[in-house]
Amino acid sequence: MTEIRGWASRGAKQKLEPFTYNAGPLGPEEVEIAVQYCGLCHSDLSILNNEWGLSQYPVILGHEAVGRIVAVGNYVKGLRVGQKVGLGWTAGSCMHCRECMTGNNNLCAEAVPTIVGHQGGFADRVRAHWAWAIPLPEALDISSAGPLLCGGVTVFSPLLTFGVKPADRVGIVGIGGLGHMGLKFAKAWGCEVTAFTSNPSKADEARGFGADHVVSSHDGAAMQQIANSLDILIVTVNRPLDWAAMLKTLKPNGRLHVVGAVLEPMQISVFDLMFGQKSVSASPTGSPSAIATMLEFAARHHIAPQVEHFPMSKVNDALEHLAAGKARYRIVLDTDFV
Ligand SMILES: [Zn+2]
Ligand SMILES: [Zn+2]
Structure with a gap:
């Protein structure tokens, strides 16, 4: 007792x-x-x-x-x-x-x-x-x-579950409690890592955590530049994003994986998935x-x-x-x- x-x-x-x-x-x-x-x-x-x-x-x-x-x-x-x-x-x-x-x-x-x-x-x-x-x-x-x-296992688990390889390119969306650990894990895993943040004051820190590139999802030109380049995008934020724009950053067979507790339904066009044979998924801890x-x-x-x-x-x-x-x-x- x-x-x-x-x-x-x-x-x-x-x-x-x-x-x-x-x-x-x-x-x-x-x-x-x-x-x-x-x-x-x-x-x-x-x-x-x-x-x-x-x-x-x-x-x-x-x-x-x-x-x-x-x-x-x-x-x-x-x-x-x-x-x-x-x-x-x-x-x-x-x-x-x-x-x-x-x-x-x-x-x-x-x-x-x-x-x-x-x-x-x-x-x-x-x-x-x-x-x-x-x-x-x-x-x-x-x-x-x-x-x-x-937080740590939540962002680490997708690397294991989906067999992410060292030669892969990984995007981490949201550089906060989860995202900063995601950058560290993906970098140590051997991957090329892109951090997505709408807060420019976090860019230098994101690089310090292991990001090779830092992109603002509001910057159309930067988003255009990384189109069709990522193998997996791990979303750590808990608010809806421009999902169509995020899906464009993925290579064919790429995966958009959500670990943030987004309460709103995701609006996604099947065509944004179909032609690149892309996947959308989520996981808990x-x-x-x-x-x-x-x-x-x-x-x-x-x-x-x-x-x-x-x-x-x-x-x-x-x-x-x-x-x-x-x-x-x-x-x-x-x-x-x-
Ligand atoms: Zn928790
Ligand atoms: Zn059981």
Whole structure:
């Protein structure tokens, strides 16, 4: 039995308040993690504001938690007390459906999001199914690793899923929390990388993150210049774009892949896809195996998100900072319960 202290919202669009709950006995396949750091992801804001209509309150937000395991259930496999682990968007899945059994656990119909019907990582402790508590490589800096667990795997996963090759040309749309990690991963993967941003002040930083080219999607001449050149375009923004213009940047057989939670329906002409045999797709975060692969890749290539730290007790200030679009580029909360 554990009393867990965290920062919870009691309803949509409300400030987070200190909140304590009794987590009950630890499940046989669960681990309990003492949280040291937790990233703040845009989806925390979406759940706080009930933008997707699935929020349940009170909810402790936070789904990019890193820390050490302090307790393991009787049937936990492969993890031990004291181990450094990370937990992302998903805290559990059924482990017996086709998706789970083929390593696509993030597509499990019974997957439990860490902050929906489950209490998240803006807390001193968080619980998860053992399969979703992913060991952190020694070489990773634990103080900036949090954002890799959700944001990082979200932009890394398409490189794995679609077999992106080092000789490929990759476009990353939106240079923010997700996009800046996308640039780093695609560059380290060996690709020629084009960053799309409508904010000229981010151009130099985008190059610093690994972009070979920086293009404003509002610049018709620049868009014309890169027409028919990209193998995959990874869209990290959550607002509608000029999809026809974006599709023109793709080579035949190219793919426009969306990882930003765009709420509006996409208006796309079949003809913009048909003649170049192009594809449009989307994906949610990644499987435990994709997360582990991404962490290993990040450690090998010294890839870390660029983060700003707030004490967890200032979580409301951090949420405001994020909502105002001021985060450069990802926020991490440092646990400071006394
Ligand atoms: Zn997230
Ligand atoms: Zn399943």
